[in-house]
Structure formats: structure tokens, C-alpha cells
Amino acid sequence: MKPYVYVTRKLPDALVKPLREKYTVNMWKHDDIPVPKDVLMEEAAKADALFTVLADSIDDSVLTAGKNLKVVANLAVGFNNIDLKTANEKGIAICNTPDVLTDTTADLTFGLLMAAARRMVEAAEFVKEGKWQSWSPFLLAGHDIHHKTLGIVGMGRIGETVAKRATGFDMNILYYNRTRKPEAEKQLGVHYTSFDELVEKSDFIVCLTPLTPETENMFTREVFQKMKPSAIFINAARGAVVDEQALQEALEAGEIAGAGLDVFQREPIAADHPLLKLPNVVALPHIGSSSTETRTSMVNLCVENIISVLEGKEPKTLVNK
Ligand code: DGY
Numbered sequence: 001m002k003p004y005v006y007v008t009r010k011l012p013d014a015l016v017k018p019l020r021e022k023y024t025v026n027m028w029k030h031d032d033i034p035v036p037k038d039v040l041m042e043e044a045a046k047a048d049a050l051f052t053v054l055a056d057s058i059d060d061s062v063l064t065a066g067k068n069l070k071v072v073a074n075l076a077v078g079f080n081n082i083d084l085k086t087a088n089e090k091g092i093a094i095c096n097t098p099d100v101l102t103d104t105t106a107d108l109t110f111g112l113l114m115a116a117a118r119r120m121v122e123a124a125e126f127v128k129e130g131k132w133q134s135w136s137p138f139l140l141a142g143h144d145i146h147h148k149t150l151g152i153v154g155m156g157r158i159g160e161t162v163a164k165r166a167t168g169f170d171m172n173i174l175y176y177n178r179t180r181k182p183e184a185e186k187q188l189g190v191h192y193t194s195f196d197e198l199v200e201k202s203d204f205i206v207c208l209t210p211l212t213p214e215t216e217n218m219f220t221r222e223v224f225q226k227m228k229p230s231a232i233f234i235n236a237a238r239g240a241v242v243d244e245q246a247l248q249e250a251l252e253a254g255e256i257a258g259a260g261l262d263v264f265q266r267e268p269i270a271a272d273h274p275l276l277k278l279p280n281v282v283a284l285p286h287i288g289s290s291s292t293e294t295r296t297s298m299v300n301l302c303v304e305n306i307i308s309v310l311e312g313k314e315p316k317t318l319v320n321k
Pocket of ligand 1: 054105
């Protein structure tokens with residue numbers, strides 16, 4: 001019997017073809033509606049491989065149901081949606097999609113910073129709503145980006161690539177990370193600081209840290225209160241790294257000047273969420289890596305990883321080595 005692969009979102013047939021040529025492949029029928037838990041459980045019970053997305057909770061129950069499960073290939077660099085401990089116990093390979101999304105995610109992150117600083121979304125709405133009466137000296141005046149201080153929290157591959165973008169804007173770049181990055185310090189001129197110093201000195205605080213028990217809720221009200229009142233906070237990592245209520249209160253109280261958010265505690269964020277009512281918040285629907293080229297490369301990498309594991313080979317991007 002051919003191995004069985006279950007794909008939790010509808011993907012273009014051409015991209016899934018290499019899997020169909022070798023295995024029995026079944027795919028959830030929607031690309032924008034998550035697979036219900038009961039369906040996922042039933043499919044996991046039959047599957048040799050699961051192709052998942054970051055919105056799927058691949059918890060202990062799913063992994064335990066997967067009696068034949070050998071690999072979970074997750075279409076994201078982050079893998080906080082997967083119970084790694086159970087996967088390790090059961091010898092299930094977990095694969096992610098690093099590297100192929102680095103530049104694209106860094107582009108979006110820097111774009112979000114620019115949009116928030118220069119009030120681009122607000123300004124675009126202003127024009128479309130017919131509010132533009134005349135050129136005016138301080139019309140929608142935002143904050144400069146060039147020559148300002150950027151603080152990057154989480155100096156992984158994406159963090160370094162954002163820093164590279166920032167050097168073109170003559171920014172002073174601080175970073176905070178679990179480990180120091182001497183190579184990045186040398187090549188990009190970035191400066192290592194404590195978390196507190198970064199938060200206090202930066203004009204832009206960009207969060208790119210993975211979600212772990214250590215980073216969960218690391219941006220509290222107290223942290224926002226330490227920021228400059230002119231600071232702009234950008235989150236392109238995971239929503240749960242931030243206490244969202246605290247962020248909302250800090251913005252409402254004018255303790256910081258704005259935020260650019262690609263990720264939220266609960267995704268999709270409710271349209272009537274108070275954060276979305278604030279004009280100084282730019283909110284995006286978790287599209288960090290979403291360019292056609294990059295999402296295609298990510299799918300290809302997941303496919304490649306599944307084939308490697310099912311053929312008994314080491315996958316290219318294994319998380320649980
Ligand atoms: C990831 O891959 O983890 C990113 O959040 C995608 O945008």
C-alpha cells in the first residue's frame with residue numbers, strides 16, 4: 001500500500017504533483033478555512049505524512065492519533081503550533097521552512113515599519129475617502145525612519161536581514177538575542193544590548209523572536225511604558241509574544257506612538273477588536289512570507305521534506321534533530 005499524505009489546506013495541483021506521483025494524497029477542500037479538528041484527527045490516524053500550516057494545532061492528541069505518522073511538514077519557519085515534545089517521544093520528524101522566506105519576511109517587516117512610521121495606510125484611506133482638500137504643511141506628518149535607532153528583538157536570520165535593510169536607511173541598529181551575533185556585529189555594525197536598554201533607546205522596536213515559553217508575553221505594559229513616547233512597535237513574529245491588552249492600553253494612553261502588526265494573539269483578529277480602531281495601528285493578516293514566489297518555494301520545501309522522510313532520508317530542514 002502506498003503511503004498516505006494529508007494536506008491541511010487546498011494547494012495548487014501543480015505543486016502537489018510530486019507527492020501524487022508517489023503517494024496517495026488527500027487534501028482539505030478549502031485554502032482559507034481551517035480543517036476541523038475531528039477531520040484532522042481522522043486523517044492523522046491514517047497518515048504517514050501531514051502537510052500542515054501554522055494555523056493548525058498539531059498537539060499531543062493529533063500526534064498520538066497518528067499511529068503511522070513519520071513526518072509533519074509545516075508551511076512556516078515557526079513551529080510553535082506543533083507539540084515538539086510529543087513528536088520527539090514518538091520519533092516523528094518535524095520540518096519547517098526556514099531560509100526560503102527570510103528575504104520576503106524581512107521585506108514585509110521593514111515595509112510595515114515604514115507604513116506605520118509614515119502613516120501610509122491612514123494616508124491612503126484619506127485619499128480614497130475624498131478627504132484630501134489641499135496640500136497642507138503638516139498633512140499626515142509621520143516619523144522619520146532614516147538615522148533613527150532600530151531595536152531588533154530576536155536576531156535570527158530574519159532579524160539580520162531586517163538589519164541589512166536598515167543599514168540602507170543609515171539607522172543605528174541595536175539588537176537583543178539569546179546569544180550574541182559577533183559576525184552580524186562585524187558585518188552589519190549592529191550593537192548588542194540588554195532588552196531594557198533596547199526598549200528604552202529605540203525609535204522602532206521590531207519583534208522577530210520565536211514564540212517559546214520564555215518569550216510568551218514578553219512585551220508587557222511595563223515594557224511599553226519604558227519605550228519612548230515616539231516609539232513605534234512592530235510585531236512580525238507571533239502574537240502571543242505580546243500582551244495585546246497592554247499594547248492597546250499603551251497606545252491609547254499615548255505611551256508609544258504607533259504599532260505595525262502582522263500577527264495577533266488570536267488569528268484572525270476580530271474586525272471589531274479595539275486595536276483595529278486605533279488610527280496609529282497598521283494591521284496585516286499574517287502575510288510576512290506571502291509572496292507568490294516565496295510561498296511556492298515553501299510548499300516545494302515541504303514536499304521535498306515529506307519525500308525525504310518517507311524515503312528514509314534526512315530531510316533538508318528538520319526541526320527536531
Ligand atoms: C512563519 O513562517 O513562521 C511566518 O510567520 C510566516 O509569515
